[in-house]
Amino acid sequence: MKVVGVDIGGTNTELAVIDSKDGILKMSAFKTKASDSFAEYIDDLSCQIEVLTLEYSIDSIGIGAPNFDSKAQTFCPVNFPWDDLKPFNLKAHLESFLNIPTFLINDANASAMAENRYGAGKKYKDFSLITLGTGLGGGIIINNQLFEGAFGYAGEFGHTKIEGLDRQCNCGGVGCLETVVSANGIKKSYAVNMKEIKSSVPTQIPSVKTIFDKAKNGDKRCQVILNYTFEKLGQKMADFIHILNPEAIIFCGNIAKSMESYLPIISDFCEEQLLDDFKGKIHYGISELLDDKMNVLGPASLAFTKAEELVS
Ligand SMILES: [Zn+2]
Structure with a gap:
């Protein structure tokens, strides 16, 4: 099983393809604030994820996002610099664009899932x-x-x-x-x-x-x-x-x-x-995951958990 894990950080947006047996297969990153608007950022992010899904057969996508509201399924990175910021449903957007199940999670919750699957919380x-x-x-x-x-x-x-x-x-x-x-x-x-x-x-x-x-x-x-x-x-x-x-x-x-x-x-x-x-x-x-990989392993853990639920 393979998933894409994405971390939307204030400085960098990191992406990784992770295999359930072989671990991280590929990582990439881009500057979050390099985009001129929130709409442009969403387009840039969607394209980067699409590139990975064309290269690998991806079962599920997990995204760690700031200010994610799990009930409304929207996120809104309030401290980001764009004028067009508004709560956005990235799950619905990516699922219609890529046709791959997509799940979002708050950063701290993502870290807890990573620790449970890969780290000291095992x-x-x-x-x-x-x-x-x-x-x-x-x-x-x-x-x-x-x-x-x-x-x-x-x-x-x-x-x-x-x-x-x-x-x-x-x-x-x-x-x-x-x-x-x-x-x-x-x-x-x-x-x-x-x-x-x-x-x-x-x-x-x-x-x-x-x-x-x-x-x-x-x-x-x-x-x-x-x-x-x-x-x-x-x-x-x-x-x-x-x-x-x-x-x-x-x-x-x-x-x-x-x-x-x-x-x-x-x-x-x-x-x-x-x-x-x-x-x-x-x-x-x-934590046993105090390196940069924690950022993508958290959202990836969510993606694995959800993909496993879909299979069972
Ligand atoms: Zn306080």
């Missing part, structure tokens, strides 16, 4: 994936199936609240988890720390990678900031675990690449909050 049938990048997203797998919720947005762990925190979130809310536990959150913590020590030296806030590197090399301020970040994450994880009762919590995204040594902090602060029935039973781990 060992578990009930787990949550927490994506730590610019923001904090999540995906929930229950009995080896993605739990999407009524509209496809389930797993928005990043906008659950931390008690007593007054940080403004991009979503308009106050005190969201991602205002601490994310790249933006860590930088914010650094700025707050600078203010607290009333540093008169105007220092630029370093990159998150630099903050991790400095902490590793003994920089006390960076250690304090990262410890605070992962303590808060651990405490909040306990809420999700009490609700979902998963076997494992798996972390992915750019920040996960640096956070192995912080897993004990997360698990300590989480376990301390858990009811006795939950204690000592949960695995806290890092």
Whole structure:
């Protein structure tokens, strides 16, 4: 069985042909914003997918898309630069154009499906994936199936609240988890720390990678900031675990690449909050798919799952 996996990212749109036995057969990418309008982008994307379907016999197409509404089956990349943006049904468009079953999915949910089929989630049938990048997203797998919720947005762990925190979130809310536990959150913590020590030296806030590197090399301020970040994450994880009762919590995204040594902090602060029935039973781990292929493997996993359902 062969599928096309597509990831519509803010910078690049990536495409891959994936075989159920042999893995990735071909990959390509183009600059998402190279198109002059949303309509032109849809045309460019459709042509690129068509080229792959002419070269290979494709059973199904899976697409990871921002702001995908699973009920309306539309996506609308709100932060993209085009004037003609509107919710668009890419599934209907591609199915009439190519006559191949097509399925869309939100990015974080796609990552959870990829982890379940190819990565650290292979060992578990009930787990949550927490994506730590610019923001904090999540995906929930229950009995080896993605739990999407009524509209496809389930797993928005990043906008659950931390008690007593007054940080403004991009979503308009106050005190969201991602205002601490994310790249933006860590930088914010650094700025707050600078203010607290009333540093008169105007220092630029370093990159998150630099903050991790400095902490590793003994920089006390960076250690304090990262410890605070992962303590808060651990405490909040306990809420999700009490609700979902998963076997494992798996972390992915750019920040996960640096956070192995912080897993004990997360698990300590989480376990301390858990009811006795939950204690000592949960695995806290890092994704096994922290390379670029994750982007296309997620949508491809959806395409395989749907194609397998159609066959059975
Ligand atoms: Zn928020």
